[in-house]
Amino acid sequence: MRRGVRRKVCLPMSKSSSIKPPAALEVAALNVYFGQGSERFQAVKDVSFKLEKGDSFGLVGESGSGKSTVLRAISGLIADWDGRISTDGVVVPRHRNKAFYRRMQMVFQDPYASLHPRHTIDGILSEPLKLHGIKDRDAKVLKALDDVGLGKSFRFRYPHQLSGGQRQRVAVARALMLEPEILLLDEPTSALDVSVQAEILNLLNDLRRERNLTFLMVTHDLAVVAHMCQKIAVMNRGEIVEVLSVEQMRKETPKEAYTKELLTASRGYDPDFFSVA
Amino acid sequence: MTQTSKIGLRAWLDAEVPNSRLHATAIQFYAGWLKLLANPLAFIGFLVIVLLVVCAAFAPLLAPHDPLTQDLGARLLPPGSDGYLLGSDELGRDIYSRIIYGSRITLLIVVLVAVTAPVFGLVVGTFAGYMGGWIDEVLMRITDIFLAFPKLVLALAFVAALGAGIENAILAIAITAWPPYARIARAETLTMRNSDFIAAVQLQGAGTAHILVRHVWPLCLSSIIVRMTLDMAGIILTAAGLGFLGLGAQPPLPEWGAMISAGRKFILDQWWVATMPGLAIFIVSLGFNLLGDGLRDILDPKKSKS
Amino acid sequence: MNDQDTLLSVEDLWVRFPSRRGVVEAVRGISFSVGRERIGIVGESGSGKSMTGRSILRLIRPPGDMSAKEIRFKGDNLLDYSEKQMRSIRGHRISMVMQDPKFSLNPVMTVGAQIEEAYRLHSKASKKEAYRKTIEMLEAVQIRDAERVYKAYPHEVSGGMGQRIMIAMMLIPDPDLLIADEPTSALDVTVQMHVLAILDKLVQERGMGLIFISHDLNLVSSFCDRVLIMYGGRIVETCKADELHNAQHPYTRGLLAALPQVDKPVETLAVLERDEAWRAQESVSAYE
Numbered sequence: 001m002r003r004g005v006r007r008k009v010c011l012p013m014s015k016s017s018s019i020k021p022p023a024a025l026e027v028a029a030l031n032v033y034f035g036q037g038s039e040r041f042q043a044v045k046d047v048s049f050k051l052e053k054g055d056s057f058g059l060v061g062e063s064g065s066g067k068s069t070v071l072r073a074i075s076g077l078i079a080d081w082d083g084r085i086s087t088d089g090v091v092v093p094r095h096r097n098k099a100f101y102r103r104m105q106m107v108f109q110d111p112y113a114s115l116h117p118r119h120t121i122d123g124i125l126s127e128p129l130k131l132h133g134i135k136d137r138d139a140k141v142l143k144a145l146d147d148v149g150l151g152k153s154f155r156f157r158y159p160h161q162l163s164g165g166q167r168q169r170v171a172v173a174r175a176l177m178l179e180p181e182i183l184l185l186d187e188p189t190s191a192l193d194v195s196v197q198a199e200i201l202n203l204l205n206d207l208r209r210e211r212n213l214t215f216l217m218v219t220h221d222l223a224v225v226a227h228m229c230q231k232i233a234v235m236n237r238g239e240i241v242e243v244l245s246v247e248q249m250r251k252e253t254p255k256e257a258y259t260k261e262l263l264t265a266s267r268g269y270d271p272d273f274f275s276v277a
Numbered sequence: 278m279t280q281t282s283k284i285g286l287r288a289w290l291d292a293e294v295p296n297s298r299l300h301a302t303a304i305q306f307y308a309g310w311l312k313l314l315a316n317p318l319a320f321i322g323f324l325v326i327v328l329l330v331v332c333a334a335f336a337p338l339l340a341p342h343d344p345l346t347q348d349l350g351a352r353l354l355p356p357g358s359d360g361y362l363l364g365s366d367e368l369g370r371d372i373y374s375r376i377i378y379g380s381r382i383t384l385l386i387v388v389l390v391a392v393t394a395p396v397f398g399l400v401v402g403t404f405a406g407y408m409g410g411w412i413d414e415v416l417m418r419i420t421d422i423f424l425a426f427p428k429l430v431l432a433l434a435f436v437a438a439l440g441a442g443i444e445n446a447i448l449a450i451a452i453t454a455w456p457p458y459a460r461i462a463r464a465e466t467l468t469m470r471n472s473d474f475i476a477a478v479q480l481q482g483a484g485t486a487h488i489l490v491r492h493v494w495p496l497c498l499s500s501i502i503v504r505m506t507l508d509m510a511g512i513i514l515t516a517a518g519l520g521f522l523g524l525g526a527q528p529p530l531p532e533w534g535a536m537i538s539a540g541r542k543f544i545l546d547q548w549w550v551a552t553m554p555g556l557a558i559f560i561v562s563l564g565f566n567l568l569g570d571g572l573r574d575i576l577d578p579k580k581s582k583s
Numbered sequence: 584m585n586d587q588d589t590l591l592s593v594e595d596l597w598v599r600f601p602s603r604r605g606v607v608e609a610v611r612g613i614s615f616s617v618g619r620e621r622i623g624i625v626g627e628s629g630s631g632k633s634m635t636g637r638s639i640l641r642l643i644r645p646p647g648d649m650s651a652k653e654i655r656f657k658g659d660n661l662l663d664y665s666e667k668q669m670r671s672i673r674g675h676r677i678s679m680v681m682q683d684p685k686f687s688l689n690p691v692m693t694v695g696a697q698i699e700e701a702y703r704l705h706s707k708a709s710k711k712e713a714y715r716k717t718i719e720m721l722e723a724v725q726i727r728d729a730e731r732v733y734k735a736y737p738h739e740v741s742g743g744m745g746q747r748i749m750i751a752m753m754l755i756p757d758p759d760l761l762i763a764d765e766p767t768s769a770l771d772v773t774v775q776m777h778v779l780a781i782l783d784k785l786v787q788e789r790g791m792g793l794i795f796i797s798h799d800l801n802l803v804s805s806f807c808d809r810v811l812i813m814y815g816g817r818i819v820e821t822c823k824a825d826e827l828h829n830a831q832h833p834y835t836r837g838l839l840a841a842l843p844q845v846d847k848p849v850e851t852l853a854v855l856e857r858d859e860a861w862r863a864q865e866s867v868s869a870y871e
Contacts, residue, residue, distance in 0.1 A: 270805070
């Protein structure tokens, strides 16, 4: 919380100073398409936002709103997009190179699906190091396990021997192996139990603080995004309908009816929901 | 002393927490072995295959006679005759010895087909499935063409073109056997192409070859191996069929199919000449089938969770 | 609550699964009753909440095994029923809605035909009557274009629509009790509100009993009348839904504290410390 306030104070100062560092991640006029030929349709329309270094930015919306599609286009998993994506002021190439992946990594939604079932944890964690020709792998794998709160006894186990929360810790560790500056989080806790969710969210927050990471987080859960992020963009049908700060959201001053609806719904069942919305 | 080391080994293999790469692999294999032991039919199949390998490896020790030496004085002796456990054929050769030596040919066929057809099918299928688009279209249409011909007819055509002989028979079988593997591998690849673990490795900057070999192949392997063991029966039968038609192994090689073919002339009066190699084919085919069925249960990654 | 209002009472229910490492006890001797009310069962994965729902309808598949002193539904002990009698109870007197409609609807039958079938299976209504009732039911679950949806196949409708169709199908025989196992977890929040409003209305208008199984504490406390909290196959606590935030058991308190909330920002979320003693504790009786 305090961090968010401090940043607000910082912003005008950096504006007044002559050299402003480029945004850690900037997305401008992003359009993403699915399908081909006559079935090609636009899943994301004219999405723009900017993250300063150390920001934690949330993309909120329901399924089909295009929030995950934005993440996948940024990471390069979807090829059919136009617009401009840049990190630290450098436009990312259409064919992402290894340097890009060292700067940006992603944590996926379902820890049961994002780890290869036939690879040991050791194999999963050392693979990015091998791909990038990084030495001293044994020590790095052990350190990574330790950083995410798993002991070295987990090193040679297979994913199916781990609980959902432990798997998600492995996924976080894998994303951090290349020491990226930006982490894309695609609903990282929606497949987990409440108590495990708290552990993973705390872990992510601690890591962000320690390493000054920049987070771009996608979720449908307003409570999670309010806990994790300072700024939130609400998406509906492929467009950003509103960008607001967490304080604004808490004070119930969203302008858009859709945001209000999401907010009411996130507080639990309300028999008057439909008369309000 | 051996007692303690055995307990030590068992404990090592039973460990919950592996402490090296080798250890983790060993535990996986041990778990598979235990599942094989728990499935009696699959274990019988496994024993049959082991028996086949032993026969082939120690043929000179196990066979009382030379499989090619003729003894016209001892023609068509019935099973149980002195020195001829399963009888002798029309040239006075010991059928038991010929079956033992014939296992070498069968094993050769099985091994050569197993290292060519499934590997080729795996490469074609996973590449087609992973790349998609026109590459997939072209590769799969070629596969369809091969699938459209009856196996034996296609093999016959190849052998006829290449000339009769055991090497050409193996080649012909391999050429006709790969398309189903390509289909299976492609289907498996399609199910995982868009999965998160493939996306995750793409985001680490891995290339296509790396993803296919390290991530896609290991997951296709189990269905390929199951299909392969189940196919082996068919491959042995195709080889025997080619032998029977005189297009496979040439006389005097003791190939089981060719032996049946030779025994056909005496089937009414000297039934054992054709029946004994027939039984050998039956037992080995059954062995592969039983093992294949069992492996399907053992290798299924979804079941190994419990 | 008097006896006449009690729809269902379950006493000392156990569900066990044999495994390689001994018997796993999914549900361990729980007792509760359901009246004409909305009762919520909350717990994390592995708490036994889904197994509880399934065992009421005796839907535990072998090698799983269930046992209980009694499962009394409107005076009759369901444990004494034959499998045939159970079939006349399932989907007729007691219905169940599952989490994912995709797996519960037959993909090669139109939506209308499936709902009609559900209706005609238990009542000897004519085809025309069944059609009328089906359309009426689809409208009751807030489907605007009922005639079109009637002719649609399951893959042609959205997830939220599919779940409403499932509810229509489960409610058309006019059951006395509905078991809803995470009926809204796969849905977007706004659609979820719709579905809950429908269930709410049906409970109030028809006097139906509802067992609402969920992992979502917020939702259960705002939607239900009474809540059972399950942990390790046992009921660790039971309370009025609107008093859930005053829960006493450390497990419930831990769950509530671990939940991020829009209105109450915290620096670090409390992490639930599990206590082995919770497992050993006796199950709390949730009779009313």
